[in-house]
Amino acid sequence: MSTASDRPDAGQPEAGRRTRVMIADDHALVREGLRKVLELDPTIELAGEAATASEVLWHLQRLDVDLVLLDLLMPGCTDVDLIERIVKAHPKLPVLVLTMHADPHIARRALEAGAGGYLTKDISTELLIEAVHQVAAGRSYVDPTLSAALIRPQAGVPQPLDQLSARERQVLVALVQGRALVDIAADMNVAPNTVSTYKSRLMEKLGQNSLSDLVRYSIKLGLTG
Structure with missing residues (x-):
């Protein structure tokens, strides 16, 4: 099952307003699909979209965003590096990773870099929306298929x-x-x-x-x- 824990420094949407999500993915078709999924929930609002790392950082300087839904492989930046740059510039802004990577080690790196949640792209619509709400509220959310592997120690295993x-x-x-x-x-x-x-x-x-x-x-x- 998913893991959830409070993150006291996380920014949370104001009571009574919709959660504003920015979609960051370099594939237009993926962004379109995510947009349609998020529109199913009336408490979620699309804040903007980005196709490159530079667009992500540019938009975050100008848009009112409660959560970044972020693909790992964004042109112009490494996965973890972009997460770290977002967290450094906007320490209270939650980042929810949505990626093809089902590797627990990569998930661990993303979470250690400051991501509030980690999902793979084969997750269901219901779990995606749940994760958006959990992470936007300042809690952590990990793809249920990866939770157990993330808990297991990997000391001494070279990556x-x-x-x-x-x-x-x-x-x-x-x-x-x-x-x-x-x-x-x-x-x-x-x-x-x-x-x-x-x-x-x-x-x-x-x-x-x-x-x-x-x-x-x-x-x-x-x-x-």
Whole structure:
């Protein structure tokens, strides 16, 4: 079952008003589906939508938002890095992750970075709406299929992606998404040669010899969306 606990620093919607949710996902079809799901609950209101990390941060400076419904693989930022940036800039704003990742280790990283909840995209409509209300109210909510695994200790178990720096993870995510090095460099505001260096380092750390091997390996780890 889900896990729930109070988070005293969380921002909560004012009594009597609808919960304003911002949807952050780089796939337009997913955003459309989520919008229709949230519209089923009259106590939830759509505050805005974002397709990239920079759009998320830009909108949060300008919109009245009670909760961010966030995909992990947003262009322009790593999963955990974006969560940390949101939490740092808006410490009372709850973040609910909605992703394809069903890996307990990735879920743990997201929660440790400051997310208030973690769901996989195969969750039911009812549980999604429940999670939105729980996290917006300052409580934690974890996908029921992951709760037990998150409780189990993993001391001493090496995790491949832990070897990577935040920048290397950002490059890895972009490469898996099929982004060109020049586009990744523009997103990161660095030279293409710098991105090539990050790519070489992460491939060495993960023991992969080609881009195709790296993509297959990343998919195996669950780094697909």
